[in-house]
Amino acid sequence: MSSEQLQEIADRVVAQARTGEQVEAFVSRDSETDIRVYEGQVEHFVSARSEGIGIRVIRDGRTGFAYSGTLDPSAIADVLAEARDNVEFGTRDEWAGLAEPDGVAVIDQDLWNETLAGYHTDRKIEIAKELERLTLATDSRVRVDDSNYADVAAEMAVATTTGIRRNGRENGCFVSVGTLADDGDETQTGFGFSVGRSPDLFDLGKAAREAADRATRLLGATKPSSKRVTVVLDPYVTAMFLGIISSTLDGEAVAKGRSLFKDRLGDQVANPILTLMDDPTNPLAYTATDLDGEGLAARRNSLIQEGVLQQFVHNSYSARRVGAVSTGNAVRGGFKGTPGVGCLALQLQPGTRDQAALIADVDDGVLIQSVQGLHSGVNPISGDFSAGASGLIITNGTLGAPIREFTIASTLQRMLLDVVEVGGDIDWLPMRASGVSLVIRDITMSGA
Amino acid sequence: MIDQDVLERVLAAAVRTGADFAEVYAEDKRSTSVAFDDGRVEQVTSGRDRGAGIRVIKGDTTGFAHTADLTETGLAAAAEAAAAAASQGGGGARTVALTRSPVRTVSPIEQFPDNVRKADKVALMARMDDAARSAGAAIVQVSAAYGDSRKHMLVANTDGVFVTDEQVRTLVRITAVADGDSGMQTGYQSAGLTKGFELFREVNVEELARDAARMAITKLNARPAPSGSMQVVIKQGSGGVLFHEACGHGLEADLVAKGGSVYRGKQGELVASPLVTLVDDGTMTGEWGAFGYDDEGHPSQYNVLIQDGVLTDYMWDYLRARNEGRPRSGNGRRQSYQHLPMVRMTNTYVLNGTTEPDDIVRATGSGVYVAKLGGGSVNTASGDFVFGMTEAYLIEDGQITEPLREGNLIGNGPAVLRDIDMLGNDFAMGNPGTCGKDGQGVPVGDGQPTLRVKSLTIGGTAA
Secondary structure (H helix, E strand, C coil): CCHHHHHHHHHHHHCCCCCCEEEEEEEEEEEEEEEEEECCEEEEEEEEEEEEEEEEEEECCEEEEEEECCCCHHHHHHHHHHHHHHHCCCCCCCCCCCCCCCCCCCCCCCCCCHHHHCCCHHHHHHHHHHHHHHHHHHCCCEEEEEEEEEEEEEEEEEEECCCCEEEEEEEEEEEEEEEEEEECCEEEEEEEEEEECCHHHCCHHHHHHHHHHHHHCCCCCECCCCEEEEEEECHHHHHHHHHHHHHHCEHHHHHCCCCCCCCCCCCECCCCCCCEEECCCCCCCCCCCCECCCCCECCCEEEEECCEECCCECCHHHHHHHCCCCCCCEECCHHHCCCEECCCCEEECCCCCCHHHHHHCCCEEEEEEEEECHHHHECCCCCEEEEEEEEEEEECCEEEEEEEEEEEEEEHHHHHHCEEEECCCCECCCCCECECCEEEEEEEEECC | CCCHHHHHHHHHHHCCCCCCEEEEEEEEEEEEEEEEECCEEEEEEEEEEEEEEEEEEECCEEEEEEECCCCHHHHHHHHHHHHHHHCCCCCCCCCCCCEECCCCCCCCCCCCHHHCCHHHHHHHHHHHHHHHHCCCCCEEEEEEEEEEEEEEEEEEECCCEEEEEEEEEEEEEEEEEEEECCEEEEEEEEEEECCCCCHHHHCCHHHHHHHHHHHHHHHCCCECCEEEEEEEEECCCCCHHHHHHHHHHHHEHHHHHCCCCCCCCCCCCECCCCCCCEEEECCCCCCCCCCCECCCCCECCEEEEEECCEECCCECCHHHHHHHCCCCCCCEECCCCCCCCEECCCEEEECCCCECHHHHHHCCCEEEEEEEEEEEEECCCCCEEEEEEEEEEEEECCEEEEEECCEEEEEEHHHHHHCEEEEECCCEECCCEEEEECCEEEEEEEEECCEEEEEEEEECCEC
16 A cells, blocks of 8 residues: 555545534554564564554544544544544633644655665565674673664655645664673673664664673673762763753643743753754654654754754644744654654754763763663653763773763753763664763762 | 454464464454643543454564454464564474363453443543642642553464453543742652443542642652662552562563573572562452453463562563473563563562551661652663652651652662561552563553662762
8 A cells, every 4th residue: 555545545534524623634554574683593573564544533622533553444434433522522722723734845855765665584684693793793791682673664644624635655774782791790781773764774883883882891880979970971872861851842841831941932041052953854863754743844943052942842733822833843653643742853963073082071970871760760840850870980081990870860951051062973873863972061970 | 353263274374384383362452541631631532453463483483473454364464474474484284273261350340441431531530630730829730641441352372272351441640730939840640450430439539639739749849859878768559660670570581581680590599688578460350460361371370479588480471481391470461462472570569578667767767768659670681770759758867857859769679679678567559550671561560568778879969
């Protein structure tokens, strides 16, 4: 089934709208391959296809929604009936409504890669095996926990009674490897990634080296004592940090009074060296996309410019509430939900120096290699930030002993202001943010 | 959902190319959810998820495919894809004869969610919103949610297993935001059981809402949490996640088998304070992680993992039990028909000790009292784990005093288990949880009596 056929299904639903109803149909079809190799054998091979439809009906300011994980015509009729029935229970909301065409042209990024679409299964397996071999060859202390190849192909179509009619398709792939390094009774872990529009673009050697280094360099790690330090975040950790920052810039959270930056537009919220944008139109980003979850053109938005808060991100609903226009930031977790608001592909304006140069300027600090518990110890509403961490001590510009079982803590507000330097070592990751090394001072490290 | 003769033919076809094992897992789930935010019912959602996942195992290789098409043609195509994935050749015909097992009802349901009017579900939300907002002028925002699901599942495999199970879940949750001079704070509460709408005869939604509001308001006066190692007392029913992370994941046989757990090879050894007896119990009536059969068709079980501090057993699924030539333990679970099963916890809890909870606080000169924990995570290979404290207080001179801001605690599993030096007699189960592993979320429960850990690192900012 092509994207055009999905479009026809969406169109047929929208054509059934009754007078006074707004109707949106979102139809998608995904296929995924997930291969895991262990000790030279395929441990599992998952070949998955899923499809479904989500229908939103709005009448008199009330919203109802229903979905089904099948495109069977009788199921679609049930979904429309259920969505209509659910309208009755919604509360009237003067801002409720679907997106409307906004005249912003779609930047066609050619996110469909034919090489990947035609890639033979045996070669995918071979890539995962090769990654395992390369990782094992780096260091005799390293074992591989799992070596993975994954790809996804997604097609979607959206149609609304307000005149939106768009469809598209994209595919992408990545490899990842998880490592264990042993020394006596002690075991430490590491991981490495490589992403690409096509398997030919993977850098398996880099993924293998990083996975091995992360695990081996933590061997012998001890628990540090508590003190204030400067931290250098590894690009992967920075990407996770940006994901949290993005939830404070969510226009819906702002409209509902739930963002710590709600009254701060135009203020200096970060160090002037920090410029943050959301750019889903950069095809290097793993989450690059042509369309947002409401079918509007995805676009580049500057969020923080030289430390000054420029704008929040919006879908059509949150924009209407605050008297703004959608920034093309409707995000949708597939056909099972209505669009929320979120960043699509965050990116910090990179600096010029590599991580080694950043470290060389730190007298007393820690290179943070991984963090744990961002979902449990960070509150984007209060701004409290506390995360478990592991990494390496930095003394007088030199990397030293490994440390683990400690936390780093501050507040999101202070961390943005305390950024000292942004690295130039941009790393594309299978996440909604790209990574770059980031130096932040005055972080509380808690240990023994 | 699918006729027995169709299942037998599909399974026979799946092993025709020489596989050792094939399995069909099918589900048909209907769900309803209500999203309430900012004083409005934003949306009622109805969902239907229906499909089958087919797993074929040959040697050490598992092939898996799934389909939303439950006709024989749809199932056969998925079986062929799974078999092709598992195998490059071989051959041989095999017939499959299924023996239907009796239905096991672990959580009897009184009011199935599909027999309850949507209006009654929606009405809960406004009551929660009112109760939270009435709790204090500082409450500036409230969001609440209701969700229910009724799932029919079926498992059939080439060993002749054929079971069906019906799983019903009902849940409410609420987040209140309070605003004050020091910024915003949040409070959260939830209740969820493997029950129908009768849940609300035992759960008072207004009380739940007031508790979330109280938590947010209390934290407006919270001081930064301390930084460093200290004694930590964890309130009954709030700290089961500590065991879930400190040792639960490390006792999952798939992680143990690959040498990715600090508890590997420790069976029969003292791994925890002798005060600790830890159980994983899928049979616990009504609890969030309970079921009749696991997602590989094995009956749920009561499994003792640690007895008086000694590691007695790991948790097992089909694959790991087969490799070790031992019985399964009813811990093979998956998120949906689109996912492969793996070893997962169910309801994991610590049995009662003998100390009065007040005596535990009184015996603690200084430290932190954690009244509510958030989520957590663990690195099973190193044993290092974190968990968040969403409501906590200082303990000074044996008294609970000032509230603290949020933060993570960090510890090392084996060390923390040994450092549990007081265990209360006030066992309670905690909030419904979702456990994430390898990209899949499954519902789990946890519980414990009030307890003390003599040294844990608090990840705050205060010296």
